[in-house]
Amino acid sequence: MSRYDAIVAGAGPAGVAAALTLARGGAEVLVLDRARFPRDKCCGDGLTAGALRGLESLGLDPSAVPSWTVVTDVCLRSPSGREVAMGLPGDGVHAAVAPRLELDAALVDLLRGAAGVTLAEGVPLEGLGLEHDRVRVRAGSEDHEAPFVVGADGAWSPTRRFLGGGGDRGGYRGEWHAMRQYWSGVEGDAAHRLWVWFEPDLLPAYAWSFPLGGGRVNLGLGIVRRPGWRAGGMAPLWSGLVRRPHIREVLGRAEPEGTVKAWPIPASPDPSRLAGAGGRVLFIGDAARVADPMTGEGIGQALTSGRAVARAILAGPAGRPAAVAAAYRRSVEPLHLDNRWAGLLSGVMAHPLGARGALRVAGLSAWTRANFARWMFEDYPRAVLATPGRWGHRALHPPGAYA
Template sequence: MERWDVLVVGGGPAGTATALAARRTGASVLVLDRADFPRDKVCGDGIAAETLDVLAGLGVDPAAVVAGYPPVPRLALRSPGGATVDRATARPSFVVPRRVLDERLLAAARAGGAQFRRHTVRGVHAGPDGVVVDGIRAGVLVGADGAESVVRRALRLGSNRADRLAVAIRGYAPELPGRAGTQLLVTTEQRWPAYAWSFPLGDGRANVGYGELVSGGATRAALVAGLYRLLPGVAPGPLRAHRLPLSTGRPRLPDGRVLLAGDAASLVNPLTGEGIYYAVLSGALAGQAAAAGAGAGARYRAAMRRRLARHLPSSGIAARLSRWPALMDAAFRAADADQRVFDDVVALGLADGALTARTLAAAARRLAARRG
């Protein structure tokens, strides 16, 4: 039987980060994906600077990852009540279409010695001595196969509840006037919590979309209407939908030889829908933990806890607090008044920042002043 040290299902950012990290331990790695690359992937395409930091730690040149796509130095936010903030971020982000990004990351993993094969996974069988996937035996299996993960289902882990699952549509449109170099997020009280985005690629186009919780009764017609309501004048091409399993519904990471990374582990920020940073970080930690063999699950869970112990509870609390539009208005006004608060909010929404006392106090003061 064919044998590999680490078998990765999914060739996106989580899977390629896993492969890169595992190869750095000397493991033999095979990546399986049902698609050929390049292939499109429904996503906002935003890449935070912290994502590039993780990739650099895996030996990937950040400049090569974002080549051809200029930095996006500003972020603009609009609250449900109309409060706005438009500031430079501490470090610029980038907007790189997933068709480009994923192919580049997979090429980096293959250059590092990982093997790739197009294959649709049918069966997963885990035992004390290894894992067998469609006749391929591996010491450790990492499921990085997205929101509809076959590996997650094989572990008998169900989908997120409807109030911990979002759905979004995405398309590409001409860049909004006056928004060059600025990522835009617009929230709304209607069908709250929900938001639209416009992220410029730097070539005259922007990635635009709209998302909301499944529990709100989202339909395709409602999603399309929300996009046009929040971004009037936007003219996207074909719109595609995707699900976002939010981190507020993540399962307990299992022990043993089968790990989950990225969307398969419900690692999507509940405030912003950001998932690429989580995907790359969790993949890197999974690849490192795979060297432990039967102890990989415990090692991976401990590594995730160390790295995100403050962030994940903070994002969950912030997501619950954000259900009050007045509080969101106050937080946005506080971010508009104080660069440090703005930076805290950005780190919480796009990377692994925590909910700080400074941000809470500033928002409380704004809320009290508004009511007074």
């Protein structure tokens, strides 16, 4: 039986952010992941300004990610076919694309070199047992103990499942369902520009092409699940989408690589889902369902919630888990507020008229174009106007990451 200050299940962006912050604060942490890295994760690979700032603060060096592609040119297409081109500022990086195969491996490399971190790859979480002052974890046929367990194990969170009685609804499959495929040989505009298509049949979600350099893109689409929706409808939607003339035009004679992959995106802001077992088990990232309900972006939220949970554990007494959980909930309140605003805006974007109106306003002037792009890529918190506490210096024009 080995003992730690905390055990983190899952070494995606959320788990790495939590484990690194804990270890840098002096804690002994066990990180387990059922996968060995590098491993793929079905994702659009888009990094918002919020995600980039989080990666920078963890100490990630972009040169460790071979296909890291900085984005400065964006084009949004409204349901009416109107195209609005936007530029992002050059004072640092405000948006980038990084394949998760490479990005997550580079993040896990930060764990390998960190004092205080024991990394167990290829070791799945197999069970949880609650003792009066600690949690026992079964993983890789061994037992480990810690006062706190952090569930960073993604949309299907085995940690939440093993915890049981955690108020989980049966059959939960995420608020969004999204699919992506890599394409290469892109000759059109999409080779260097990031495209978002607000197609009338996908609203309030969208299709995207995110550039990866060398004529390669991450092409994908998301849909918001509605009652009665069936995953079987995604395959015909996908094959029809890649034949749409305006999409083919910007891809040119590109060809798909490999298969199309699909995965849920959990985006239901709910503070009551952040902790269980009286505060001894805490959830972050997709396991806490904190992705943005308007865009489906979740990497920035995974990093934010990971750092927040670590700070709450470091600051709180191990004997008072409820106080730790309360501190964690308080620290992610702004994230939940941003996500609630995003949910409201998603309601506007659900109707073609709403989406057309939003893009018409966005395209009114050079100022609206620049600021809409920054807001969309989470350069400003979604609910910045409603949270005066975040109106610090340059709140509306922060420099990009890695400036």
